[in-house]
Amino acid sequence: MLKIEGVSASYGKSPVLDSINMSIGPGESVTLLGRNGVGKSTLLRTIVGLHPVSQGSITFLGKDVTQSPSYLRARKGIGYVPQGRGIFPHLTVEENLRLGTAASEKKGGSGKEDIPNHIFELFPVLRRVSQRKGGVLSGGEQQQLAIARAMVSKPKLLILDEPTEGIQPSIVQQIEETLIEVRTQLKIGILLVEQYLDFAWSIGDKFYVMRRGQIVATGNPREADPSSVHHLLSV
Numbered sequence: 001m002l003k004i005e006g007v008s009a010s011y012g013k014s015p016v017l018d019s020i021n022m023s024i025g026p027g028e029s030v031t032l033l034g035r036n037g038v039g040k041s042t043l044l045r046t047i048v049g050l051h052p053v054s055q056g057s058i059t060f061l062g063k064d065v066t067q068s069p070s071y072l073r074a075r076k077g078i079g080y081v082p083q084g085r086g087i088f089p090h091l092t093v094e095e096n097l098r099l100g101t102a103a104s105e106k107k108g109g110s111g112k113e114d115i116p117n118h119i120f121e122l123f124p125v126l127r128r129v130s131q132r133k134g135g136v137l138s139g140g141e142q143q144q145l146a147i148a149r150a151m152v153s154k155p156k157l158l159i160l161d162e163p164t165e166g167i168q169p170s171i172v173q174q175i176e177e178t179l180i181e182v183r184t185q186l187k188i189g190i191l192l193v194e195q196y197l198d199f200a201w202s203i204g205d206k207f208y209v210m211r212r213g214q215i216v217a218t219g220n221p222r223e224a225d226p227s228s229v230h231h232l233l234s235v
């Protein structure tokens with residue numbers, strides 16, 4: 001579904017990504033691990049079209065999207081939940097969700113469409129707080145809103161940048177259960193950047209470890225030895 005081949009990127013003259021190769025099959029769940037500053041968020045930003053690549057290609061559903069603007073990638077089915085959530089604090093939960101419909105390909109993106117029912121089934125708490133402003137929600141509720149907003153446009157691949165950052169453990173578990181449902185019931189692929197290894201392990205079909213802009217290991221969490229991954233993440 002997503003293929004990244006030889007992707008490099010930089011900030012000015014500083015190289016950040018160095019010949020990254022990665023693939024995600026339909027409905028597959030992939031976690032990207034790595035210490036702070038190794039380039040994980042930058043890689044996600046190149047996939048969604050918010051940062052240019054200097055070399056290599058990104059193919060989504062068989063089409064080269066390397067040069068496509070981010071709104072077209074969203075319409076093709078790439079949903080994105082950025083680090084820090086990126087919700088609109090002064091808009092209500094419902095308004096935030098309606099903005100998510102603007103990325104939808106079929107509806108033409110007027111933003112006036114109904115919020116699909118399955119969103120409130122996946123995130124029951126959002127129905128209860130639908131008229132509250134995004135900014136007054138708890139951290140966990142804001143994260144659920146950010147994920148729900150990306151889901152409104154019915155993505156085929158959902159990309160999440162550290163969804164558990166700054167969230168209390170009980171809510172982490174809720175988010176984990178929601179993502180498992182997204183994958184198993186809705187058959188949506190997931191690419192997840194995560195520092196919290198247990199969470200990454202329970203969700204992923206495949207993992208990649210990044211170090212200094214390169215992929216240094218990949219494997220299946222069910223077969224890999226977690227201690228060797230711990231080691232890679234600690235050196």
Ligand SMILES: Nc1ncnc2c1ncn2[C@@H]1O[C@H](COP(=O)(O)OP(=O)(O)OP(=O)(O)O)[C@@H](O)[C@H]1O
Nearest residue numbers: 011012016034035036037038039040041042043083
């Ligand atoms: N806008 C920017 N301009 C210049 N350098 C940047 C910019 N954004 C990130 N960097 C640098 O690029 C490198 C990779 O950053 P990136 O945010 O992709 O890493 P990360 O692995 O996601 O880290 P974290 O886990 O802390 O979010 C870091 O050295 C960072 O300082």
